[in-house]
Structure formats: C-alpha cells, structure tokens
Amino acid sequence: MEQNAEASRRIATLSAHLYPPSFQGSSLLRRSNCRAKGGAPGFKVAILGAAGGIGQPLSLLMKMNPLVSVLHLYDVVNSPGVTADVSHMDTGAVVRGFLGAKQLENALTGMDLVIIPAGIPRKPGMTRDDLFKINAGIVQSLCEGIAKCCPGAIVNLISNPVNSTVPIAAEVFKKAGTYDPKRLLGVTTLDVVRANTFVAEVLGIDPREVDVPVVGGHSGVTILPLLSQVKPACSFTSEEIDYLTNRVQNGGTEVVEAKAGAGSATLSMAFAAAKFADACLRGLRGDAGIVECSFVASQVTELPFFATKVRLGRSGAEEIFPLGPLTEYERASLAKAKQELAGSIEKGVSFVCK
Numbered sequence: 001m002e003q004n005a006e007a008s009r010r011i012a013t014l015s016a017h018l019y020p021p022s023f024q025g026s027s028l029l030r031r032s033n034c035r036a037k038g039g040a041p042g043f044k045v046a047i048l049g050a051a052g053g054i055g056q057p058l059s060l061l062m063k064m065n066p067l068v069s070v071l072h073l074y075d076v077v078n079s080p081g082v083t084a085d086v087s088h089m090d091t092g093a094v095v096r097g098f099l100g101a102k103q104l105e106n107a108l109t110g111m112d113l114v115i116i117p118a119g120i121p122r123k124p125g126m127t128r129d130d131l132f133k134i135n136a137g138i139v140q141s142l143c144e145g146i147a148k149c150c151p152g153a154i155v156n157l158i159s160n161p162v163n164s165t166v167p168i169a170a171e172v173f174k175k176a177g178t179y180d181p182k183r184l185l186g187v188t189t190l191d192v193v194r195a196n197t198f199v200a201e202v203l204g205i206d207p208r209e210v211d212v213p214v215v216g217g218h219s220g221v222t223i224l225p226l227l228s229q230v231k232p233a234c235s236f237t238s239e240e241i242d243y244l245t246n247r248v249q250n251g252g253t254e255v256v257e258a259k260a261g262a263g264s265a266t267l268s269m270a271f272a273a274a275k276f277a278d279a280c281l282r283g284l285r286g287d288a289g290i291v292e293c294s295f296v297a298s299q300v301t302e303l304p305f306f307a308t309k310v311r312l313g314r315s316g317a318e319e320i321f322p323l324g325p326l327t328e329y330e331r332a333s334l335a336k337a338k339q340e341l342a343g344s345i346e347k348g349v350s351f352v353c354k
C-alpha cells in the first residue's frame with residue numbers, strides 16, 4: 001500500500017514537470033495538492049501582489065518562515081515566474097501560483113493569513129494620497145475576494161495610502177457581513193523598523209536592542225514616533241527629537257527620492273512585512289506576549305482607526321494598548337496627526353459607501 005502511494009506521488013511529481021508551468025488549468029492545482037499532503041504542518045498564507053517590488057522579496061521571506069505550510073502567490077502579471085523560482089527553495093512551505101482575476105478565488109480559499117502589497121508605488125513629488133485613485137479600487141476588489149473565500153483570515157494591508165485603504169477594507173467587509181475588526185491590520189512596521197534604526201544610530205547601539213513605539217498612521221505627520229517611550233530608557237536633546245521625528249516621518253520619501261522614479265521602499269518593506277506576518281502567525285499559534293504596532297480599528301482616540309501597540313493572538317489584534325504618557329511635543333504632534341488622519345479615514349470610508 002505504502003509503496004503504491006509513494007509510487008503515485010513520484011509519478012505525479014514527474015508528470016507535473018512534463019507540462020509547461022501553465023496556471024490556467026487544474027494540472028497545477030492537482031500537482032500542488034499532491035505535494036501539500038506531504039507538506040509541513042503550519043499556516044496557509046497568500047500574498048496578493050506577489051510579483052511586485054515588495055511581493056517578490058516578501059514571497060522569498062515567507063517561503064523561509066517555518067510557520068508557513070502553504071504559500072499562495074497571486075498577481076495580475078508574472079506570478080508564474082516568481083512561483084517557479086521561489087518553489088525551488090528547499091524549505092517546508094508548498095508554493096502555488098495564481099495569475100489574474102479569474103484565479104483570485106482559488107488563491108484565497110482556505111487561507112489563514114492574507115498579505116496585500118498590491119498596487120502602484122510613489123514616484124518623486126507624489127504623496128501617498130496620490131495613489132488613492134488607483135489603489136483604492138485594487139484593495140476593494142481584493143477584499144471582496146477575501147470576504148467571499150476566506151472571511152476568517154487575518155489581513156495584513158500594505159498597499160498605500162494605508163490610512164485610507166484600511167478603512168476601505170473595513171467597509172468592504174462590513175458590506176459583506178464578514179467584518180471582524182481584530183482581523184484587519186494595517187502594516188506600519190516599516191515606521192517602527194526605521195525608528196529603531198535611526199534611534200540606534202543616534203544612541204550608538206545595536207538597532208536590535210531598540211524598541212520605538214510609532215503611533216498614529218502611515219503618512220507624513222500622521223507617523224508619530226514616541227521618543228519618550230523608547231526602550232532601553234534614554235533621553236534626547238530637542239534637536240535630536242526634531243531630527244528623529246522628521247527622519248521617521250520622511251523615511252518613505254527618502255527612499256522614493258533615492259530611487260529616483262524606480263519606486264518606493266521594497267526590500268526594507270518586505271523585511272518589515274515578513275516580521276509583522278511572523279508576529280501574526282505566532283499569535284495565531286497561541287504564543288503569549290506578541291506585541292507590535294499596527295493601524296487598526298481603535299478606541300484609543302476619537303478616530304475610528306489609529307496605530308498603536310496591539311497584542312496579537314489567535315483571533316488577531318486581541319488587545320489594543322493606550323498611548324501612555326506623552327510629552328508636550330508628542331501631544332502637539334498627535335493633534336496634527338489626528339487632523340490629517342480624520343480626512344484620510346473619511347476618504348476611504350466614503351469611497352466604498354458612495
């Protein structure tokens with residue numbers, strides 16, 4: 001019996017490679033299902049926009065994550081090539097590729113975590129809000145697919161402008177009757193990663209030892225590093241506070257300008273997204289004490305969405321932490337952040353409710 005099963009598994013693997021890596025028919029799915037049975041235990045993760053600047057390195061990093069058993073790579077272009085490439089890595093996750101809107105539902109069915117870096121990036125001179133026109137519709141249609149095919153999945157939303165795309169996703173899920181605020185998380189980890197790096201440079205210590213809470217949102221003045229709450233405890237001069245706050249708020253623009261028209265942060269973003277996704281998966285597994293900053297539905301301020309530290313658990317963002325004591329400088333920055341955030345959130349909500 002066992003020999004027969006082993007023989008058919010081998011034949012399936014060989015015959016799969018006699019076909020071109022077409023993503024149109026069911027041969028790919030049959031092949032993958034065959035392999036998936038022998039795959040490592042773990043979570044099923046989909047990346048939507050997997051062939052992009054963020055999507056490719058993120059696919060690589062998620063294929064390396066031992067908590068991932070199945071990795072679905074979806075894009076409207078080039079996903080077969082990325083899938084073939086990543087699938088040759090000798091790690092546990094089984095990789096399957098999906099190309100174009102017709103394959104979105106197959107890409108999403110059964111997923112535990114969906115990561116969305118789909119959408120256009122900035123060029124020099126643009127704000128993140130300038131991306132709204134195109135990215136709002138992309139996020140809306142992908143979230144409609146999630147509501148239909150994996151309504152219980154945790155969603156990590158990367159596509160900009162995050163301050164508006166997270167409210168868009170929430171409205172799509174509400175319309176579909178599947179909204180669970182705990183499961184919708186805007187990814188602001190890159191702001192924390194940058195803040196840790198820049199603070200470590202100023203302090204002359206290893207960035208891995210630094211933890212800077214970054215609250216608010218993910219655009220310009222809405223990005224608010226709480227330098228009074230840095231761990232390990234330390235103090236800064238007012239010049240250092242100005243420098244660090246501006247550098248973190250403009251970190252994205254720094255990369256956009258350096259890339260000079262070739263896009264925005266992709267490698268550091270893939271690193272940040274993989275770090276955040278790993279935290280979500282450890283939370284799903286039931287690990288205790290997983291805390292990350294994220295832009296989520298929140299009652300910390302009067303705004304319906306706000307980024308603060310959240311505790312990640314089996315059902316997503318299970319606890320949202322308050323801001324903690326703020327300095328006068330931080331209180332003034334918070335007021336500016338809230339003013340801009342209110343408009344961006346409203347813009348996202350009315351895009352779906354129009």
Ligand SMILES: NC(=O)c1ccc[n+]([C@@H]2O[C@H](COP(=O)([O-])OP(=O)(O)OC[C@H]3O[C@@H](n4cnc5c(N)ncnc54)[C@H](O)[C@@H]3O)[C@@H](O)[C@H]2O)c1
Pocket residue numbers: 048049050051052053054055074075076077117118119120121122131135138142157158159160161162187188189190191218263264265266269
């Ligand atoms: N949250 C953050 O901190 C953060 C950081 C960096 C970039 N971003 C944002 O992430 C997004 C992607 O950036 P990038 O540099 O990877 O861009 P990119 O253009 O290199 O890649 C985007 C990918 O999305 C795909 N795509 C477009 N429409 C799609 C659809 N309907 N379904 C599936 N895939 C689709 C494209 O084919 C492309 O492969 C941008 O909006 C960017 O502003 C966010």
Ligand SMILES: O=C(O)C[C@H](O)C(=O)O
Pocket residue numbers: 121122128160190251252253255256264265
């Ligand atoms: O700056 C951008 O447009 C991309 C991203 O939001 C970033 O912070 O790097």
